[in-house]
Amino acid sequence: MPVIVGFVSQKGGVGKSTLARALAAVAAHAGLKVTLADLDPQQQTLVQWQRARKQNKVSPKIAVSAFGGVADAVASSVTSDLLILDTIGGVNSATLAVAEHAHLIVQPTGPSLDDLYPTVLIFHELAGAGIAKSRLVAALCRVLTDDEEAAARAYLEEAGYEVLPGSIPESAAYRVAQNHGQSLTEVREKALNSRADALIEGLLVKVATILASNEVSADTKTRASKGDAA
Numbered sequence: 001m002p003v004i005v006g007f008v009s010q011k012g013g014v015g016k017s018t019l020a021r022a023l024a025a026v027a028a029h030a031g032l033k034v035t036l037a038d039l040d041p042q043q044q045t046l047v048q049w050q051r052a053r054k055q056n057k058v059s060p061k062i063a064v065s066a067f068g069g070v071a072d073a074v075a076s077s078v079t080s081d082l083l084i085l086d087t088i089g090g091v092n093s094a095t096l097a098v099a100e101h102a103h104l105i106v107q108p109t110g111p112s113l114d115d116l117y118p119t120v121l122i123f124h125e126l127a128g129a130g131i132a133k134s135r136l137v138a139a140l141c142r143v144l145t146d147d148e149e150a151a152a153r154a155y156l157e158e159a160g161y162e163v164l165p166g167s168i169p170e171s172a173a174y175r176v177a178q179n180h181g182q183s184l185t186e187v188r189e190k191a192l193n194s195r196a197d198a199l200i201e202g203l204l205v206k207v208a209t210i211l212a213s214n215e216v217s218a219d220t221k222t223r224a225s226k227g228d229a230a
Helices: 016-029 045-055 070-075 093-101 113-128 146-160 172-179 190-229
Strands: 003-007 034-038 063-064 083-086 106-107 134-141
Touching: 003 016, 003 093, 003 190, 016 034, 016 083, 016 106, 016 146, 016 172, 016 190, 034 045, 034 070, 034 190, 045 063, 045 113, 070 083, 070 093, 106 113, 106 190, 113 134, 113 146, 134 146, 134 190
Parallel strands: 003 083, 003 106, 034 063, 034 083, 106 134
Antiparallel strands: none
């Protein structure tokens, strides 16, 4: 079974699809077999991005598919190392289903109170539904200044939720890169890459930890099975 990371948000435009693509690209560069699941059947942002990636011959190749729901995505990705779920903007009945399947739920947010307040509300709702807080993590996006980042981080941490290191700055270069099928970690500007890399690296470390835990669990089950057979 793959490690499953779900990206959710109360509103569109806060960086959900941007981070999903970035994680997919970094994981693929690291040699993991990745499936990027587009759960927005109307907009299909990731499907369009994959077409641009193929047209511009960006490597490595990343498997992107549109799915009608999380169960279909999980069932179709059993041979992957990492399944990334990019959900539709807004919270609906499918949001809890994603959270229940995912090992990690990432909620990107802008640094303004207009973004931070609903971010906390969603996390509270998921926690109230039985999702462990250890599986909930916020990511700061569209940040303009260090002070803005620090204030937003303090707000989320005071509410009781983990925030990934680093942040994604507001940048036209990221939009240009994504228009050409690249992720934000594949842009040429090194200064921008270093800021994005800090956040994505923190996310990838979490994925690697879960992956290692899954492998240990599978190995334990295998050994236990052999012991029962003996």
